[in-house]
Amino acid sequence: MEIGQLIKLERQRQNMKQEYLASGICVPSYLSRIENGLVIPSEDIQKHILTRLNIPLDSLKSEIDQEKTIQFKTKFKTVINSRNKQKAEALQLDIHNYIESHPFEPNRLTLLLIETRLILMLPDQTINIRNNLAILAEFKKEMDSEQLFYLYTIQGIVAYQNNQFSQASEFFSQIFTLIKNYRMEDWEMAELYYVSSLSLLSESRYIMAIDYVKSALSYFNQELLIERSIECLIILGIAQIDTGVLKESIATFEKAKEISLKIDSSKYNGKIEHNLGASYSILGNQKQALYHFQNSLNIKTNPNDKLVTIVSILKEYHKINDVQNAKIWLEKGLELLDQLTEEYRSFYKSHLSIYRALLLEKDNIIPIFKEALAYFEDIQDYKYCFIYCQVLAKRLADKKQYKQSTIYYQLGFNYNLKLSHVTNWEELT
Incomplete structure (x- = not known):
């Protein structure tokens, strides 16, 4: 990076306005030209700018350790492959401290991108991620292919975490276009395939x-990254459930379970048992479904994770019209809502509100469904928009409210088109 870009990056990191930095040194427009690489500041102006930024004057003359960035990248690969949060936190702190002590490191932009990617692995870092992304966006035009790869990956993961799945896929698609001119390493391709599959x-x-x-x-099998292999098997099994190959999904989850037992890890057992329950549920084997759901619930400790399975048990009883047990599990879900993180609370509150309306036989359920549909549409979860439109339409038809029923059947059809990524009727052929 040039001197002007480094000044701009440090100014933004300190959340300093151009007017403040330029005050008494030069006019803001001249500082803007410096930051955009249109002029090179004199030594006198450089000195005053560094002083205002509280940067030692010898920073520009300090020797750059060319091996440092290579070392950071090597450790970064290990952290991403292992998904080890403790190592991620340690490396993020090392990079942050290095950036602080070497504000004019030529590879600073790349290091900031790596640091931001590591922050994504750490809890309660939303503000830092948002601040870093705002800074990085200012330098997008100056980024090379490697840096754009990091940026799009970060933006895609952030979009995915915010339930903006279409936007996440768009970012990952940009990466696949980008890599035509950038040779990615095998581990980077594996990570890209992994996060893209989630989206x-x-x-x-x-x-x-x-x-x-x-x-x-x-790749993960080849590199003996066992836990990452289990993660992939879980994703594969879920996709197999959704494509209707249920015997294959059960075999996939059983394989993941077997591997987990061999390495003596219980990290993924709750998720594996839950998805075995989901597979048997669709097969119509209620006894096996409830057995695995209960196993999952006994293993899980996090309220967010527990409620996923509680809702599945609720659905299982509701499906066979066991109203008494369905109400019991509805209450268990409602009792747990306050313990959830905000994101999960909104999601499951919408689900539970619908089941509550159905189980308690409320007369006017349309407002409840409309509120839930608005939430799912906002997060672009068109699957549940489609499902709940069908549920509401059928309930209205049963009550002979045919006009309203037709409206929601039509609305559900439109959501199904969005779910299928169909924009024109000709694409239905």
């Missing part, structure tokens, strides 16, 4: 999700 799965694009996760799984 595609959330968009109900199951076939492509299966292809991508199998590519990631191949």
